[in-house]
Amino acid sequence: MTAALQSIRIALRSLRVNKLRSALTMLGIIIGVGAVITMVAVGAGAQARVAEQIQSLGSNLIIVLSGSVTSSGLRMGTGSQLTITEDDSAAIAREIPAVQVSAPMVRGNTQVVFGNLNWSTAIQGVTPDYFEARDWAVIDGRPISPEDNDGAGKVALVGQTTAFNLFGDADPLGQIIRIKKVPFTVVGLLDRKGQNSYGQDQDDIILIPMSSAKKKVLGKSNSNPRAVGSISIKIRPGEDMGEAENQIRELLRQRHRLQPYQDDDFWVRNLSEVLQTQEESSKVMTYLLAAIASVSLLVGGIGIMNIMLVSVTERTREIGLRMAVGARGRDILGQFLIEAVTLSLIGGLVGIAAGLGGAEALSYFAEWRTLVAPAAIALAFGFAAAVGVFFGFYPARKAARLDPIEALRYE
Amino acid sequence: MDSHAIIATEGLTKDYVLGPHVVHALRGVSVAIDPGEFVAVMGPSGSGKSTFMNLLGCLDTPTAGRYWLDGRDVAGFGRDELARMRNAKIGFVFQMFNLLPRTSALENVELPLLYSGLPARERRGRARERLAAVGLADRGHHHPSQLSGGQQQRVAIARSLVNEPSVILADEPTGNLDTRTSVEILALLQRLNRAGLTIVLVTHEPDIAAYAGRVLAFRDGRLLSDEQRGAPLDAATALAALPADEEALA
Numbered sequence: 001m002t003a004a005l006q007s008i009r010i011a012l013r014s015l016r017v018n019k020l021r022s023a024l025t026m027l028g029i030i031i032g033v034g035a036v037i038t039m040v041a042v043g044a045g046a047q048a049r050v051a052e053q054i055q056s057l058g059s060n061l062i063i064v065l066s067g068s069v070t071s072s073g074l075r076m077g078t079g080s081q082l083t084i085t086e087d088d089s090a091a092i093a094r095e096i097p098a099v100q101v102s103a104p105m106v107r108g109n110t111q112v113v114f115g116n117l118n119w120s121t122a123i124q125g126v127t128p129d130y131f132e133a134r135d136w137a138v139i140d141g142r143p144i145s146p147e148d149n150d151g152a153g154k155v156a157l158v159g160q161t162t163a164f165n166l167f168g169d170a171d172p173l174g175q176i177i178r179i180k181k182v183p184f185t186v187v188g189l190l191d192r193k194g195q196n197s198y199g200q201d202q203d204d205i206i207l208i209p210m211s212s213a214k215k216k217v218l219g220k221s222n223s224n225p226r227a228v229g230s231i232s233i234k235i236r237p238g239e240d241m242g243e244a245e246n247q248i249r250e251l252l253r254q255r256h257r258l259q260p261y262q263d264d265d266f267w268v269r270n271l272s273e274v275l276q277t278q279e280e281s282s283k284v285m286t287y288l289l290a291a292i293a294s295v296s297l298l299v300g301g302i303g304i305m306n307i308m309l310v311s312v313t314e315r316t317r318e319i320g321l322r323m324a325v326g327a328r329g330r331d332i333l334g335q336f337l338i339e340a341v342t343l344s345l346i347g348g349l350v351g352i353a354a355g356l357g358g359a360e361a362l363s364y365f366a367e368w369r370t371l372v373a374p375a376a377i378a379l380a381f382g383f384a385a386a387v388g389v390f391f392g393f394y395p396a397r398k399a400a401r402l403d404p405i406e407a408l409r410y411e
Numbered sequence: 412m413d414s415h416a417i418i419a420t421e422g423l424t425k426d427y428v429l430g431p432h433v434v435h436a437l438r439g440v441s442v443a444i445d446p447g448e449f450v451a452v453m454g455p456s457g458s459g460k461s462t463f464m465n466l467l468g469c470l471d472t473p474t475a476g477r478y479w480l481d482g483r484d485v486a487g488f489g490r491d492e493l494a495r496m497r498n499a500k501i502g503f504v505f506q507m508f509n510l511l512p513r514t515s516a517l518e519n520v521e522l523p524l525l526y527s528g529l530p531a532r533e534r535r536g537r538a539r540e541r542l543a544a545v546g547l548a549d550r551g552h553h554h555p556s557q558l559s560g561g562q563q564q565r566v567a568i569a570r571s572l573v574n575e576p577s578v579i580l581a582d583e584p585t586g587n588l589d590t591r592t593s594v595e596i597l598a599l600l601q602r603l604n605r606a607g608l609t610i611v612l613v614t615h616e617p618d619i620a621a622y623a624g625r626v627l628a629f630r631d632g633r634l635l636s637d638e639q640r641g642a643p644l645d646a647a648t649a650l651a652a653l654p655a656d657e658e659a660l661a
């Protein structure tokens with residue numbers, strides 16, 4: 001133990017003697033470790049974002065949108081021409097056993113007035129099933145009830161962002177807001193959902209009953225008063241999503257009387273699948289970034305080896321003398337190995353600080369989501385130590401194998 | 412075989428193979444040195460003096476022959492065992508001083524103790540003691556570059572003493588020093604010798620060998636003569652006779 005401490009002191013002293021050289025050698029490791037930590041933080045941030053989106057989307061969710069897809073995959077006129085209806089939604093819930101719940105929805109953007117405050121936000125007309133379909137909890141007050149929907153009740157639920165912008169810190173429950181001049185009473189506050197995969201704030205929203213939305217706020221489609229913009233369908237746990245998707249598509253084609261040669265006039269999307277693919281690719285990206293950053297760590301290691309070889313040559317006489325007064329090969333090996341590892345560990349520590357700073361700077365200036373995992377820090381530090389041992393070993397062994405007589409005579 | 416001898420060799424031989432050539436640096440040297448002797452080794456350049464000293468110092472292994480150091484046959488020892496012997500039994504003094512640069516005198520003296528597993532406190536104390544014994548108690552924190560040649564060699568002697576070795580081996584310790592400083596170093600060595608320390612010293616100069624009690628003369632790798640001197644010169648007396656010099660005992 002004391003011998004190890006002694007070796008560390010000897011190592012530190014010889015590093016101090018050549019301050020600039022030691023610092024430059026460390027720089028290689030600092031950049032390497034810093035790059036690994038920053039890059040992994042960027043990758044992990046992207047992964048976390050996707051994972052959160054999957055969470056906020058609700059699990060086992062299939063969305064049906066109005067609009068058509070050409071055979072080439074081009075999507076036409078979404079929403080402009082509403083082709084799916086509340087009855088389609090009811091049929092899906094009724095006829096496909098794998099479906100747990102099916103919730104139609106209409107959506108629009110409009111001004112909301114509270115007192116003398118004006119706020120432009122998304123308005124969605126939904127049915128009571130919507131909350132279950134989207135796994136969206138009401139944290140205060142109550143959701144939309146079947147009575148609200150049947151009677152076109154003038155009640156509203158507000159998202160977190162909207163609530164804050166309209167009411168600040170005041171309790172939103174019981175407040176009266178005007179949507180298109182129609183007064184609505186706030187009866188519930190929605191749980192926070194965060195951003196969706198397009199970067200939209202999902203909490204900037206007001207939910208009102210579907211019937212109220214059609215009659216009083218967004219208006220009805222002239223051609224089809226039962227039309228809706230989209231249907232959110234929750235599939236029962238354990239059911240095959242792909243199979244359910246096919247059944248929904250078949251059912252809708254039947255109901256819309258589409259001939260085999262006609263394209264779908266709707267759009268079915270298994271969004272969690274899309275996000276899972278994104279999650280996979282962000283994982284691959286993390287590995288790739290880490291691999292690229294590791295290359296710079298490797299280059300740093302080669303720098304250490306280079307400097308240690310120079311140092312062994314320069315200090316040949318010192319090595320000879322140490323051997324003459326009783327140092328064994330392993331003492332010399334240990335001394336130079338500790339020197340190399342000290343370089344790489346100090347470089348590693350500074351590199352961790354640099355990496356944390358880099359990740360912080362990226363999320364601050366570039367507004368990238370970054371996530372520094374303690375495991376990534378431990379890994380980078382361990383990797384730096386390993387680099388020190390690996391690249392320090394050859395020079396140290398070279399020193400340990402010197403012949404004391406020749407080393408003493410070395411000029 | 413003299414059982415009292417601190418150093419005993421029998422047919423000590425060292426060959427160096429240089430490609431097709433074999434250099435016979437030492438061709439069978441048998442000698443015994445008793446504890447407390449002050450031995451000078453002389454001979455022309457290339458006669459094998461340094462080769463002999465390297466073998467005595469356990470820095471090298473002989474091609475043939477035997478070597479007992481303090482009663483132990485070390486001829487067949489491995490690298491690690493030789494290192495241990497050097498650490499425990501031998502103190503080296505070199506012509507080039509061989510002090511670590513940018514390292515204080517005290518730490519230089521301490522160096523051999525780093526490899527004998529002594530606790531730090533005790534190391535420091537012993538190093539200080541030895542530095543005082545060579546008259547440099549107040550120079551402990553000076554680096555070699557801040558010391559004169561004579562002072563540096565005295566630090567080196569303190570270093571060679573710190574492990575309480577059986578023998579001091581000095582290969583031309585005064586080769587890089589002027590006459591007066593050389594005599595000072597010899598006075599120091601004589602003082603240590605009279606206190607019981609065994610010293611083997613290589614020199615080219617008969618003037619220096621005159622301070623030793625016994626002179627071994629080498630030629631072509633062989634021991635030419637082994638001469639006991641009844642009354643060697645006293646370095647302290649000689650020093651008093653030399654013209655005074657301000658730098659002398661700095």
Ligand SMILES: Nc1ncnc2c1ncn2[C@@H]1O[C@H](COP(=O)(O)OP(=O)(O)OP(=O)(O)O)[C@@H](O)[C@H]1O
Pocket residue numbers: 427428429434435436454455456457458459460461462463
């Ligand atoms: N490592 C070596 N390889 C080959 N030959 C060597 C080696 N070391 C010494 N020799 C040879 O061995 C012989 C004895 O050398 P040594 O150094 O012992 O002489 P020396 O008496 O110390 O001479 P000097 O007074 O010049 O120091 C010389 O011929 C030398 O060239």
Ligand SMILES: [Mg+2]
Pocket residue numbers: 460461462
């Ligand atoms: Mg020589």
